[in-house]
Amino acid sequence: VYGSFIIGNVTLPTFLNLPERGSKPRATGLTHVLDKGASVAATEGVLTTAAEHVDIWKFGWGIAYLDPGLSTKLKLLADAGVLSCVGGTLLEIAWTQGTAHRCLDWAGQVGFPCVEVSRGVAAMTLEAKSELVRRAASRFVVLSEVGRKDPRADLDPGQWAVEVAADLESGARWVIAEGRESGTVGLYDADGAVREEVVTAVVGAGGVDKVLFEAPRKDQQAWFIRRFGPDVNLANIALDDALPLETLRRGLRADTFDPQAQRVRT
Amino acid sequence: VYGSFIIGNVTLPTFLNLPERGSKPRATGLTHVLDKGASVAATEGVLTTAAEHVDIWKFGWGIAYLDPGLSTKLKLLADAGVLSCVGGTLLEIAWTQGTAHRCLDWAGQVGFPCVEVSRGVAAMTLEAKSELVRRAASRFVVLSEVGRKDPRADLDPGQWAVEVAADLESGARWVIAEGRESGTVGLYDADGAVREEVVTAVVGAGGVDKVLFEAPRKDQQAWFIRRFGPDVNLANIALDDALPLETLRRGLRADTFDPQAQRVRT
Amino acid sequence: VYGSFIIGNVTLPTFLNLPERGSKPRATGLTHVLDKGASVAATEGVLTTAAEHVDIWKFGWGIAYLDPGLSTKLKLLADAGVLSCVGGTLLEIAWTQGTAHRCLDWAGQVGFPCVEVSRGVAAMTLEAKSELVRRAASRFVVLSEVGRKDPRADLDPGQWAVEVAADLESGARWVIAEGRESGTVGLYDADGAVREEVVTAVVGAGGVDKVLFEAPRKDQQAWFIRRFGPDVNLANIALDDALPLETLRRGLRADTFDPQAQRVRT
Numbered sequence: 001v002y003g004s005f006i007i008g009n010v011t012l013p014t015f016l017n018l019p020e021r022g023s024k025p026r027a028t029g030l031t032h033v034l035d036k037g038a039s040v041a042a043t044e045g046v047l048t049t050a051a052e053h054v055d056i057w058k059f060g061w062g063i064a065y066l067d068p069g070l071s072t073k074l075k076l077l078a079d080a081g082v083l084s085c086v087g088g089t090l091l092e093i094a095w096t097q098g099t100a101h102r103c104l105d106w107a108g109q110v111g112f113p114c115v116e117v118s119r120g121v122a123a124m125t126l127e128a129k130s131e132l133v134r135r136a137a138s139r140f141v142v143l144s145e146v147g148r149k150d151p152r153a154d155l156d157p158g159q160w161a162v163e164v165a166a167d168l169e170s171g172a173r174w175v176i177a178e179g180r181e182s183g184t185v186g187l188y189d190a191d192g193a194v195r196e197e198v199v200t201a202v203v204g205a206g207g208v209d210k211v212l213f214e215a216p217r218k219d220q221q222a223w224f225i226r227r228f229g230p231d232v233n234l235a236n237i238a239l240d241d242a243l244p245l246e247t248l249r250r251g252l253r254a255d256t257f258d259p260q261a262q263r264v265r266t
Numbered sequence: 267v268y269g270s271f272i273i274g275n276v277t278l279p280t281f282l283n284l285p286e287r288g289s290k291p292r293a294t295g296l297t298h299v300l301d302k303g304a305s306v307a308a309t310e311g312v313l314t315t316a317a318e319h320v321d322i323w324k325f326g327w328g329i330a331y332l333d334p335g336l337s338t339k340l341k342l343l344a345d346a347g348v349l350s351c352v353g354g355t356l357l358e359i360a361w362t363q364g365t366a367h368r369c370l371d372w373a374g375q376v377g378f379p380c381v382e383v384s385r386g387v388a389a390m391t392l393e394a395k396s397e398l399v400r401r402a403a404s405r406f407v408v409l410s411e412v413g414r415k416d417p418r419a420d421l422d423p424g425q426w427a428v429e430v431a432a433d434l435e436s437g438a439r440w441v442i443a444e445g446r447e448s449g450t451v452g453l454y455d456a457d458g459a460v461r462e463e464v465v466t467a468v469v470g471a472g473g474v475d476k477v478l479f480e481a482p483r484k485d486q487q488a489w490f491i492r493r494f495g496p497d498v499n500l501a502n503i504a505l506d507d508a509l510p511l512e513t514l515r516r517g518l519r520a521d522t523f524d525p526q527a528q529r530v531r532t
Numbered sequence: 533v534y535g536s537f538i539i540g541n542v543t544l545p546t547f548l549n550l551p552e553r554g555s556k557p558r559a560t561g562l563t564h565v566l567d568k569g570a571s572v573a574a575t576e577g578v579l580t581t582a583a584e585h586v587d588i589w590k591f592g593w594g595i596a597y598l599d600p601g602l603s604t605k606l607k608l609l610a611d612a613g614v615l616s617c618v619g620g621t622l623l624e625i626a627w628t629q630g631t632a633h634r635c636l637d638w639a640g641q642v643g644f645p646c647v648e649v650s651r652g653v654a655a656m657t658l659e660a661k662s663e664l665v666r667r668a669a670s671r672f673v674v675l676s677e678v679g680r681k682d683p684r685a686d687l688d689p690g691q692w693a694v695e696v697a698a699d700l701e702s703g704a705r706w707v708i709a710e711g712r713e714s715g716t717v718g719l720y721d722a723d724g725a726v727r728e729e730v731v732t733a734v735v736g737a738g739g740v741d742k743v744l745f746e747a748p749r750k751d752q753q754a755w756f757i758r759r760f761g762p763d764v765n766l767a768n769i770a771l772d773d774a775l776p777l778e779t780l781r782r783g784l785r786a787d788t789f790d791p792q793a794q795r796v797r798t
Contacts, residue, residue: 010641012638012641012642013634013638015626015629015631015634015635015638016597016626016629016631017629041573044571044573045571045572045573045574046571048571048572048573048600048601049569049570049571049599049600049601050569240568240569241568242569243568243569243595243598243599244568244569244592244595246598247593247594247595247597247598250594250598251625252593252594252595252597252598252621252622252625253593253594253621254593254621254652254653254681254682257621257624257625257653259628259653259654259655
């Protein structure tokens with residue numbers, strides 16, 4: 001992609017100087033997408049268009065529990081080198097009902113390589129969450145999530161920092177900072193503006209490479225890219241926004257293109 | 267679905283205690299989706315993913331009049347046990363032009379089992395609407411709609427109640443309470459908040475099982491589910507939200523999951 | 533479409549009196565859609581549903597530079613009689629890097645019949661833009677774009693008029709008035725309301741037939757149709773809104789249906 005275009009049988013030279021991006025599997029610069037129940041055909045469409053740019057594919061909340069295409073999709077995703085992840089809410093519900101272990105067994109049997117461990121709605125202490133992270137990390141790549149889903153129950157920056165550090169200590173590979181599908185809670189205020197003090201706390205506690213920022217809106221994605229560069233980890237990206245996000249990362253859209261930083265035209 | 271998962275050749279036990287939901291054909295707990303002109307392929311995608319959760323498929327406003335896939339889609343929907351419905355605006359336009367009878371003939375010939383009778387934009391009296399409901403009900407399952415599309419022309423709760431009762435009396439199987447694709451008129455104020463006095467009036471007049479609430483937004487869907495339970499009838503659901511709505515009905519998403527109501531973890 | 537419906541082997545009469553619309557290739561009444569990276573399958577879906585209503589297909593900003601389906605999609609679009617267009621931002625970036633000529637060579641080699649010339653983000657003078665329009669017009673159908681993407685840098689109506697006239701003088705076939713994907717800049721204020729003084733200036737300078745108004749939102753589309761009639765040129769339409777827009781143009785949706793203008797029911 002960087003050196004040339006292949007169009008049919010013809011190879012054409014590229015004509016832009018863009019930021020480099022690593023190839024998969026990536027440790028940073030991750031794109032994590034949110035699946036709300038895409039059909040098998042729609043999943044194939046996303047993968048043919050953007051598989052090289054998608055690292056983690058989350059089946060949101062309890063979608064995996066009802067999705068009739070689950071098994072087929074997990075195979076397609078594995079073949080495309082995309083990590084599939086169970087939504088954290090599903091595990092929270094199971095935990096509340098006393099069946100977290102059965103949820104984890106199920107996730108392994110159907111073929112998920114990743115699970116998300118969160119306490120966004122369940123009445124779970126931080127200690128109980130740490131134990132669940134540890135238990136899950138013995139069998140899965142664990143993404144933990146920090147932040148409540150109800151804006152009235154939100155954490156202060158110090159609490160965010162403590163929980164990020166605790167999750168990584170307990171074995172989470174990455175920590176997701178909450179923003180939901182709407183981008184109006186957790187990292188954001190009700191208008192979707194970034195709560196910078198939360199970002200600072202989270203990065204201070206975990207390091208920017210260990211945090212995935214949920215950023216469903218274009219303006220939020222652009223904010224993180226301008227702040228941390230093209231290799232910031234971004235989560236809860238809508239399936240159809242995977243390729244548009246990659247253009248933002250590379251400065252191919254007005255929101256992240258900086259005319260001053262480019263080579264001057266001669 | 268309730269007793270086990272079938273993944274490939276393997277049957278896995280379920281691990282959650284969720285609200286029961288009836289199977290099709292349903293008299294209540296209906297999901298009514300809004301088609302804005304989906305392609306045949308997209309229609310197949312929705313049906314493979316969510317056919318068991320979709321009861322009624324409305325071709326919005328005048329979409330059916332231009333949709334080149336109409337005939338193929340009607341067959342697919344019939345085969346999947348989904349009731350197809352003509353949008354009310356199309357019949358209103360025909361009525362205004364004096365060709366309502368030809369619109370109904372056409373609907374029958376192309377194979378619609380349902381029509382919607384509304385007076386959201388036409389200058390139609392309640393008496394004229396009742397006559398149209400009666401005429402249509404002799405050949406179709408009729409869904410009537412109550413509520414104006416222009417917020418400046420909206421009805422007061424008493425008028426809503428009168429019209430709901432009249433429509434059912436005239437032969438409508440169900441009554442749809444207006445919210446449009448936007449969720450900002452009829453049942454809702456301009457911000458999308460529920461006008462509870464309208465809900466109360468509509469339910470008082472028709473009974474909750476006879477009313478379909480247009481609820482295009484997730485917060486609106488969650489409001490009705492929390493208020494009336496998982497088997498509330500919801501309408502104007504975006505095609506891609508059919509499966510997400512089913513997760514809301516079953517308490518599989520934060521918005522309708524109630525940690526207090528669940529079995530305590532031991 | 534106007535005289536009858538063909539459903540399977542059966543031809544049914546139409547029953548509505550609607551505004552006439554021309555057929556492709558059109559000089560006015562254009563629908564210009566925005567592609568954010570649709571898969572080949574999704575592209576086929578749009579074309580089977582709405583090809584006769586879509587005139588120009590823009591690969592937004594730098595999407596074409598990363599889209600792995602580019603070559604296949606260009607063929608499908610050409611076969612369907614839809615003009616493909618490179619996004620203006622891509623050419624702006626190339627111009628900033630001193631490789632505009634290579635960008636144009638590439639566009640010709642991959643098979644784009646149209647390019648967009650804009651200065652929405654680049655530090656490009658009007659004179660430089662005019663030169664680029666002239667250069668591009670020797671090989672492509674040129675759509676120029678007027679309006680800045682940053683609301684803080686926006687033009688006054690007089691500046692809009694000057695630039696529209698200059699672009700047409702330099703060889704642009706049509707001029708696009710900026711609204712972005714969001715509909716909150718350029719032609720619109722931050723709430724999406726139309727800046728009527730800009731519309732007046734643009735139409736005064738170019739003539740309504742020469743201008744494409746970016747109108748991503750339904751209320752914006754309806755505003756232009758009510759103001760200028762069904763054959764107004766509209767741009768940046770979401771792919772899935774191509775058929776819904778056509779219903780708006782023909783008065784098949786509440787927003788553009790005028791009960792007073794219709795034949796009285798007898």
